[in-house]
Amino acid sequence: MKFDHSYKPYSIYNHNEHSKIIILCDHASKTIPKxxxxxxxxxxxxxxxxxxxxxxxxxxxxxxxxxxSTFIYSGYSRLLIDCNRALQTKGA
Known part of the structure; x- marks a missing residue:
């Protein structure tokens, strides 16, 4: 399978290596590759x-x-992959 590099699986916003907080958002996007x-x-x-x-x-x-704080968020819709579940989990 060829990987489509036009879609980013995740993005990092406001990177701050000195912060003690990392914010995650696993359902931030509605993107489903074409x-x-x-x-x-x-x-x-x-x-x-x-x-x-x-x-x-x-x-x-x-x-x-x-x-x-550093913020990391998913680039895909949860309908494609639910990023807050392990890949082996049924329904992920």
Whole structure:
């Protein structure tokens, strides 16, 4: 399988190596690579809460700025992979 480098599996925002806090957001994105054809779902449904945690990315970025903390967030929809579960977990 060829990896599509146009999609980032995660991003780091406000990197601060001196911070004692790391903020994570595993449902920050609704992105599903085109080759997966929205997993057969309509764009309307992917844009709903089933696809991502609406507002989580914006809120976590604000918290990261206020606390001067590193923030790491997922680049894929939880419909594609649920990043808060081990890959071996059923449903991940």
């Amino acid at each position: 080759k997966y054809k929205n997993l057969g779902l309509s764009t309307k449904n992917v844009n709903k809460h089933i696809g991502w945690d609406i507002g989580a990315l914006k809120l976590a970025k604000k918290i990261s700025q206020k606390t001067k």
